[in-house]
Amino acid sequence: xxxxxxxxxxxxxxxxxxxxxxxxxxxxxxxxxxxxxxxxxxxxxxxxxxxxxxxxxxxxxxxxxxxxxxxxxxxxxxxxxxxxxxxxxxxxxxxxxxxxxxxxxxxxxxxxxxxxxxxxxxxxxxxxxxxxxxxxxxxxxxxxxxxxxxxxxxxxxxxxxxxxxxxxxxxxxxxxxxxxxxxxxxxxxxxxxxxxxxxxxxxxxxxxxxxxxxxxxxxxxxxxxxxxxxxxxxxxxxxxxxxxxxxxxxxxxxxxxxxxxxxxxxxxxxxxxxxxxxxxxxxxxxxxxxxxxxxxxxxxxxxxxxxxxxxxxxxxxxxxxxxxxxxxxxxxxxxxxxxxxxxxxxxxxxxxxxxxxxxxxxxxxxxxxxxxxxxxxxxxxxxxxxxxxxxxxxxxxxxxxxxxxxxxxxxxxxxxxxxxxxxxxxxxxxxxxxxxxxxxxxxxxxxx
Numbered sequence: 122x123x124x125x126x127x128x129x130x131x132x133x134x135x136x137x138x139x140x141x142x143x144x145x146x147x148x149x150x151x152x153x154x155x156x157x158x159x160x161x162x163x164x165x166x167x168x169x170x171x172x173x174x175x176x177x178x179x180x181x182x183x184x185x186x187x188x189x190x191x192x193x194x195x196x197x198x199x200x201x202x203x204x205x206x207x208x209x210x211x212x213x214x215x216x217x218x219x220x221x222x223x224x225x226x227x228x229x230x231x232x233x234x235x236x237x238x239x240x241x242x243x244x245x246x247x248x249x250x251x252x253x254x255x256x257x258x259x260x261x262x263x264x265x266x267x268x269x270x271x272x273x274x275x276x277x278x279x280x281x282x283x284x285x286x287x288x289x290x291x292x293x294x295x296x297x298x299x300x301x302x303x304x305x306x307x308x309x310x311x312x313x314x315x316x317x318x319x320x321x322x323x324x325x326x327x328x329x330x331x332x333x334x335x336x337x338x339x340x341x342x343x344x345x346x347x348x349x350x351x352x353x354x355x356x357x358x359x360x361x362x363x364x365x366x367x368x369x370x371x372x373x374x375x376x377x378x379x380x381x382x383x384x385x386x387x388x389x390x391x392x393x394x395x396x397x398x399x400x401x402x403x404x405x406x407x408x409x410x411x412x413x414x415x416x417x418x419x420x421x422x423x424x425x426x427x428x429x430x431x432x433x434x435x436x437x438x439x440x441x442x443x444x445x446x447x448x449x450x451x452x453x454x455x456x457x458x459x460x461x462x463x464x465x466x467x468x469x470x471x472x473x474x475x476x477x478x479x480x481x482x483x484x485x486x487x488x489x490x491x492x493x494x495x496x497x498x499x500x501x502x503x504x505x506x507x508x509x510x511x512x513x514x515x516x517x518x519x520x521x522x523x524x525x526x527x528x529x530x531x532x533x534x535x536x537x538x539x540x541x542x543x544x545x546x547x548x549x550x551x552x553x554x555x556x557x558x559x560x561x562x563x564x565x566x567x568x569x
Contacts, residue, residue: 122470124137124181124469124470124473124475125138125139125474126138126177126178126271126382126473127139127473127474128383128475129383129428129475130381130382130383131278131354131382131383131384132277132278132375132376132379132381133383134280136475137139137381137498139345139381140380141182141345142343142344142345142380142503143517144182145182145183145184146182146185146186147178147182147184147185147253147339147345147346148185148186148188148344148346149171149174149175149185149187149188149344149345149346149348150187150188150189150234150332150335150336150339150340150344150346150348150379151167151168151171151187151188151189151347151348151349152167152189152190152192152332152349152350152353152357153168153189153190153191153192153235154191154192154216155192155195155197155198155222156191156192156193156198156212156213156216156217156220156502157195157197157198157200157201157212157213157216157346158201158216158405159188159216159219159223159404159405159407160220160223160405160406161388161395161402161403161404161405162403162405162408162422162433163352163387163388163395164348164350164405165223165224165227165405165418165422166350166385166388166422166431167349167350167385168189168224168227168229168347169227169228169229169419169422169423169505170182170385170422170423170476171189171348171350171417172224172228172230172384172505173423173476173478173503173504173505174346174348174383174476175187175230175232176230176503176504176505177472177473177476180469180472181473182501185189185233185267186234186339186340187232187233187234188232188234188235188236188335188336188339188340189234189235190235190236190237190238190240190272190331190332190335191213191217191220191235191236191237191238192328192331193213193217193237193238193239194238194239194315194325194326194331195328198212198213199314199315202506208560209315213372217237219406220462221235222427223405223406223409223415225371226409227405227415227416227418227419228244228415228416228417228419228423228505228506228508230452230505231507234339236335236338236339238326238335241331241334241338241407242317242326244334244335244337244338245330245331245333245334245476246307246317246319246320247307247329247364248330248333248334248337248364248365248368249265249307249326249330250320251368252267252306252367253265255367255368255370256268256271257271257272257363257367257368258306259299260321260333261297261298261299262295262297263308263309263321263322263324264295264297264305264306264307264308264309264321265305265306265307265321266297266298266299266302266303266304266305266306267304267305267306267364267367268298268299268300268303269286269300269302269303269304269362270300270302270351271365271367272363272367272372273372274366274372274373274375275302275363276359276510277353277359277361277512278354278358278359278362278375278382279330279354279355279358279359281301281355281359281550283468286302286355286356287302288302291517292334299451302358304360305311305327305329306326306327306330306364307319307321307324307325307326307327307330308324308326308327308382309321309322309323310324310325310492311323315512328357329356329357329360329364330364330513332357332361333361333364333365333368333378336361336365336379336411337365342365342369342377342378343376343377343378343379343380343544344378344379344380345379345380345381346379346380346381346382346383347361347378347379347382347383348382348383348384348385349384349385350384350385350387351384351385351387352387352388353384354382354384358382361378362375362378365377365378366378384428385427386425386426386428386429386430386431387430387431388429388430388431388432388433389430389431389432389433390402390403390433390434391432391433391434392432403433405418411526412528412529413438414442414445414522416445416506416507416509417438417441417442417445418507419506420441420445420504420506421433421438421441421445422548423478423479423482423504424437424441424478424479424482425479426476426477426478426479427476428475432531435477445507445514446499446514447489448485448489448501448507449507449509449511449514450511451489451493451494451497452494452497452498452511452536453493453494453511453512454492454494454499455493455494455495464496464499464500465487465488465496465500467480467481468481468483468484468485468500468503469481469503471483471484472503478504481500481504482504484500485497485500485501488500498527513565524550524553524555524566526537527546527549528546528550528557528564528566530542530546531543531546531547531550531557531564532564534546550566556566
């Protein structure tokens with residue numbers, strides 16, 4: 122390789138030169154969503170970051186196998202079913218479809234494999250059986266639990282002390298546990314609940330065992346990179362390592378499951394933690410429905426280095442829209458449509474240095490000043506931006522917010538043959554200096 126890729130490995134707590142297990146096929150796993158509702162921008166940031174990582178890996182290696190799962194069995198899904206009256210299958214299928222549509226709108230490519238937890242129950246049961254046989258798990262009160270004290274290196278990923286481990290596991294503390302830090306591998310289900318037959322009775326898997334089973338089945342062990350948000354480092358990723366290493370007799374080697382662990386930083390909104398109680402949860406789906414272009418959301422999420430905390434704001438969206446509009450204008454006005462030079466050396470160098478997207482963007486601004494539209498688009502392709510028709514961008518970038526919502530209402534009215542409402546909305550938009558133009562991709566708004 123002409124250039125080395127360096128990644129911050131959470132397992133060793135330092136930036137390291139990436140050395141794949143097999144240079145012919147680099148294998149990457151990133152934790153996907155639990156499909157019971159719409160995903161927020163924290164989930165979207167994770168998806169965008171690892172999509173970019175996969176793209177960067179493809180500039181260096183002939184094949185990249187990217188796996189990102191769907192968690193479609195979970196207590197939150199069951200709770201949503203009880204609350205709404207919808208079947209679990211309807212809920213999971215609906216939100217899986219919406220998630221994929223939304224992430225595609227953000228410019229993400231579909232992973233090579235998107236496994237569903239419910240398709241891998243047999244593999245999960247087999248892993249749990251191995252852990253029980255080897256003394257790393259035990260059955261108690263219809264549950265099967267991982268025996269944390271049996272794994273001396275537990276806490277090696279997160280660096281949490283014994284007291285911190287117990288505090289972090291309180292959500293699962295129960296009287297039948299041998300140790301407060303022990304976590305659930307299998308839990309019983311009532312007749313009314315989702316479940317499968319197993320050596321321990323009718324039940325369902327714990328969350329942590331799901332990813333261990335799916336990663337192993339589709340990537341083999343060890344694979345190269347395991348990714349996810351910083352919030353998953355403990356207990357989820359810590360537990361994955363414990364399960365997988367112990368099931369395969371690799372208790373002394375924390376890298377026997379995945380060689381590198383990559384985590385993106387937390388997301389806040391206007392300086393505050395996202396929470397339902399504060400009413401500041403930002404959903405990527407809502408933004409898209411309001412007419413915010415997915416490309417704007419994507420670039421905004423990439424504007425801060427992936428390992429750092431990211432703060433979402435309306436001002437950032439406005440700044441990002443302005444930046445993209447400038448880039449597209451350069452592409453549209455570029456004198457030549459042919460290649461106008463090699464990629465800026467510093468551009469790829471920045472990406473190969475622990476995925477430094479903010480620094481790489483400075484090189485996009487550099488070539489933009491030169492008016493190199495072709496090169497700008499080529500560099501953008503690595504980041505998943507600037508691939509739209511520039512003329513289309515110019516037309517539609519104005520159709521956002523309230524204006525876009527009005528346009529959507531007009532289309533609904535036309536479909537319902539409510540011509541009076543459609544004409545009224547048309548006149549409202551005209552008063553605002555906007556005219557509706559029909560294109561092959563649907564109606565857009567243009568300034569009069």
